[in-house]
Amino acid sequence: MVTHINFTIRRIIAGIAILLLFIVFPLVVRQPFHVHVMILVFMFGMLGVAWNIMGGYAGMFSFGQAAFFGIGAYTSSYLSIAYGVNPWIGLVAGGCAASLVAAAIGYPCSNLRGHYFAIASIAFAEIVRIVFNNWQMVGAAEGLSLPMQNESFANFLFNSSKLPYYYIMLALLLVSLAVCYFIATSKMGYYFRAIKESHKIAEVLGVNVVLYRLMAIMISAFLSAMAGTFYAQYILYIDPGSVMLLATSIQIVLIAMLGGAGSIMGPVIGAAILIPASEYTRVALGYKGTGVDMLIYGLLITLISMYYPEGVWKLFSRIGRKLT
C-alpha cells in the first residue's frame, strides 16, 4: 500500500515536471518553427485523445475524424465571418455542431462494428468533404479566410508571436486529457470497454449500447471540433482540402494506435513521435522532391507497428515502472 502511494506521488511529480518543461520550452527555444511543431504535436495529441475515447475505449475505429475537425473549423470561422461571433463562442458552437452531426450519423450506425464501422466512417467523412467542397455559402473549394483583426486573447488572434497559440493549444490538450481521464476512471469507461469487447456482453450486463456509443462518438466529435476551431484561428485560412482530408483522419488513427490505444497518454506520445518525425524529415528532405521524407516516416510507422503493436506507451510504462 505504501509503495502504491509512493508510486502515485512519483507519477504526479513526473507529470508536473513534464508539464513545466512544456511551459518553459517556447521561452527557451525561440525559433518559430520548433514552436510550430510543438503546437502541431499538441493539436494532433488532442485529436488522438479524442479518437481514443471512441476508438481505443469504445472500440469504434473511426477513419473520419477529419470531418469533425473540419466542421469545428468551419462553424467557428463561418459564424465569425458572417455574424461576427467571437471565436471563443465559435469554439463551443463548433463542438456542439460536430456533436449533433456525430449523433445523426452515429445513430443509424449503432449496429456497425469493426471494419464496417471504419468503412462507414470513411464514407461519412468523404461525403462531408464533398458537400463543403461544393457549398457556396461556406466558400466551396475556395474555402474561408478569416479577416485580420487586432490581436488579443478575446479575439483568439495573435500576429506577433506563436506563444499564445502554444499555450492555448497546450491548455486544450490538458482539457481533453482531463476529459479522457474522467471517462476512463468512471462507469462510462467501464461500459465503453465492455462495448469494445462485444455488444452482446455489454447488453447482458445491462448497458444501453446505443446510448453509450452515442456518448462516445459525441464527446470525441466535440473535442475534435475544438481542435478544428483552434486550427482555423491559428492558420486563418481553411478549405476542405486542408481540414477535411482522409489523410488527416488516417494520421489521427496512426497517432493513437501507435502511441497506445486505450491508454490515456498513449495518443500524446504517438503525436510526440510521429509529428516531429514527419515535420522534420519533410523540412530536411522534402524539398528534394524525392519523397525520402515519406519513406522515413513510413519506415518509422512500420517499425513501431512491428515491435510495439500495442503502442509505444507500453514501452514507456515499462521503463517508468523500472525507474520507480
Place this chain on the structure above:
Amino acid sequence: MSKAICFKVAGLSKRFGGLAANNDIHFFVEEGEIVSVIGPNGAGKSTLFNCVTGFYKPDSGNVFFYGKDITRMRSDKVCKLGIARTFQIVEVISEMTVLENVTTGALLRYRRIKPAMEKAGEILTFTGLYEKRDFLGTELTIADKKRLEVSMALATRPRLLMLDESMAGLNKVELREIIDLIRKIRNEGMTLIIVEHVMEAVMQISDRIVVLNSGKKIMEGTPKEVCSDREVIQAYLGEKYCAFLK
C-alpha cells in the same frame, strides 16, 4: 403452499425462414426453483433463451417476469429488471481483469466505481474466484471463465439467473465445483433456469425439467418423471442412459 410465479412463457414461437425453432412453448418457473431445459441439439433451447432475454424478437407468444410482460423488451432493460444470463460460448471482457469484469456488471446498480468494486469483491469471494481477481479475462481457463461469467451475471443483482451450458467441456472436478456453486446460489434464494447437456448434473440439481424437441415442448416434469418417459428416451436420453439411471 404455492410460491410466486417468477417467470412464465406463454405460446412462444420463433421461426427462422421455414424452420420453427420455437413452436408454441408454454412453461412457468416458481420463485426459488431450478428448472432445466433439455433436448437434442437444434431443439430450440438457445433460441428460447435468446427470445426471452431480448436478443431475438419472438414471432408470437408472451414472456412474463413476475407478472410483467417483457416480450420483445430490449436486452439491457431485461437485465435491469432482474434477469441475468450467461452464453453457450463463454463471453468475458478479455482486456479487463477478473475484478474489473465483475465491477462492470455491478455498475448496473451503483453509480460509482468504488462501491461497485467492493460488491464485485464480495461476489468473487462467494464464487471462489477472488484469488484470481487480477488475472486478465484472456488468461483464465475455460472453467474459470465460466465461473467469471456467472459472477458477472450475479453482479447485476438478478432475481432470475439463466445459465446456458455452463457445464459443457468441464472435467469431473470442475463439474463438481460448478454444481456446488449453483446449489449455493439457489440457497441464497435465486431462481434458476438452466440449459444443459450434462445429464448427471441436470438430474441432480433440477426441481423440474422441460424437454424440447424440434422446437416443441414434448414433456415437463420432475427428473424422475422425465427419465421414465418413453418419448423423452426416444428423442434424447436413449435407452442405455435410462437403464443406467435405474
